[in-house]
Amino acid sequence: MSGCDGCAGCATGTLVAPVAGNRAKVVAIVGPPNSGKSTLFNRLTGLRQKVANFPGVTVEQHLGKVRLGGGREVVLVDLPGIYSMTPRSEDEQVTHDVLKGRMKNVARPDAVLLILDSTNLGRHLTLAAPVLSLGVPTLVILNMADDLRHRGGNIDTAALSQQLGAPVVLVSASRGEGVDAIFSFLEKETSAPVPVELPIIQDVPRCRVWAAKIGNNAAYQAPAPPLWTRRLDAIFLHAVMGPVFFAIVVVAVFQTIFSGAKPLMEGVESLIAASSDWVGSVLPESAFRSLLIDGVWGGVGSVVVFLPQILLLFLFIGILEDSGYLARAALIADRTMARVGLQGKSFIPLLSAYACAVPAIMATRTIENKRDRYATILIAPFMTCSARLPVYTLIIAAFIPNHSLLGPFLGTQAAAMLGLYVLGFLAAFATARVLKSSVLKSERTPFMLEMPPYRKPTLQGLALRLLDRAKVFLRRAGTVILGVAIVLWVLANIPLHDGSAPPIEQSVAGTVGRAVEPLIRPLGFDWKIGVGLITSLAAREVIVGTLGTIYGIEGEADSKGLQQALQRDLDLPGAVALLVFFAFAMQCMSTLAVVRRETGGWKWPVLQFTYMSTLAYVSAFVANRAVAVFV
Amino acid sequence: MLQLNGKSVPPQGRGEQDPAETLMELREGEHGILEALEVPEDIAQRLMELGFIPGSRIVAARSAPGGDPRVFRVDGSEIALRRETAAALRLRTLLTTQLPDVS
Known part of the structure; x- marks a missing residue:
């Protein structure tokens, strides 16, 4: 994986290289935004895919395989x-290049599924002209059949098929209605379309007139306006009411993430504790047992606990996105x-950067203006991504007592979390302001x-989306976080003193931590936090695992113990400084890698890293001093 | 029944009976026939792809709180435009087409 350890939407463009001769058929799904491409893709492949009808959600080409009869497969590109x-x-540009066969490493599709919204055919049919003129076998899919019916619209698919010179099917991708016809199209040997006539495709008004005529000839009756949408x-x-509702949604999301996820998280936590105890009881006292319990369970386990919380966040974002809100x-x-x-x-x-900056930065490709796009890329990592969630949760739970602020609606801990989200948001906007009034x-x-x-x-x-996020998160826990945990455990256990592990302060990890301690002392951090800051350069949530390992070696493995241990080593000003530091610092290799790729060089990622680190350090220092004055 | 409550965009000097000259001047619920797109070529192209083709009927719908951007109904879809763009889309004024939309 090209430096981006598995954020979703990170199936980085490398399509299956076409093998000459006996390769599987490649079929592309093409359609206007909001036509239901992704829903159809899910329906056909069953694979994960972001489903949203919005510019920029399917920025990447998503690949999937469709199983046909006789064990054959078709590669589907969304x-x-x-x-x-x-x-x-x-x-x-991507879509254009793939369809024209000009995309490097991508085979020109053998067939095209052109998906159009049947409730909006007047406009959507316009796209049929340029797509059919490509001369590639095409199936025209009219989606949202159920909606068309409900709202009293109608279309004669046979007549339309005759007009377009290509097969036409009426389906409802979300209900699976009519999808069989798509499978049988994929099964068949198909031929290029022979439309009755095509307009000059550069001339938009003429294409539109053509589309209207074709629609008329196919007895197209536009449906009544979507009443519910208007209501x-x-x-x-x-x-x-609009802005009020917006605010209610935001607060509800935070409160649910905080209190709603609690029982689930406690469940995961006790599972991890039980399994750790079990491993401890079956293995004899040895270095290997310590590696497993302190390194693997302490390191990875303390991060895995946050899975329910992260999934809840993605569920909310998914609902907002898919509903059209x-x-x-x-x-x-x-x-x-x-x-x-x-x-x-x-x-x-x-907004998607609240989940993860990596897909967010890729989603900026829909922004036509390059300077707007770069500014968005540069500020995206300030938005509070889900990797910050474990760090925030741990520190807030350890240092901020939970009182109710607005009855059952908002507690102090959720408010603190909300405050951190706002902080990231403000930093992003201030930075955008600076960038857009100067270099960009x-x-x-x-x-x-x-x-x-x-x-x-x-x-x-929604289920596919969550499944995908869970996979990504667990894969990360199993690779980056596990790797860092093991390396850290080793560094925390050498050099050996008389054949046994040294006191942690004298280990290699401890030595490194104490070497950076003078630098971070002004922020209120000790050497243990220092070690965490270094390991979290790989990914933010690693610090939780690192602290889990360090304190685990000291004999306080589980998360309650982690909170208590932190309370001993960190005072309130230090804790606030740590939160502020994590709000601003650019601790994510994956993001830097994707920024480099999207901006085509090291200039912007280096600038971004320097700026964010400096801002994090200075702000953490100021926060520490400010809080120290009050307490 | 012209809506003259706080929500609809102030007609900016446009009298009760005067026809709207641009999309900007349409009140919520009114419609007009697009005459010309007075914007740079590439933007005009994109607007046309979205349905803003000269001769098409455009209905002013809701706007974001604060009145900008505004949503317009054209060709079966709803498209949001900023004020400055809407002000550059000229309407036909000869016809008395600006009646409340019933659809």
């Missing part, structure tokens, strides 16, 4: 949504974003954003 074949964003927008975009949030946010020189489109990557200055770019109808998120889509 391409970013396009409005036309004239590429304007990097995103559309919901009357609330969500209301001048007063996110587009409204971007609309509400546009004015605020404009104030710092950005636009509403930057809002979506920034540009003219205000027009903002055009489609508001998709509200849709009920599908269980399958």
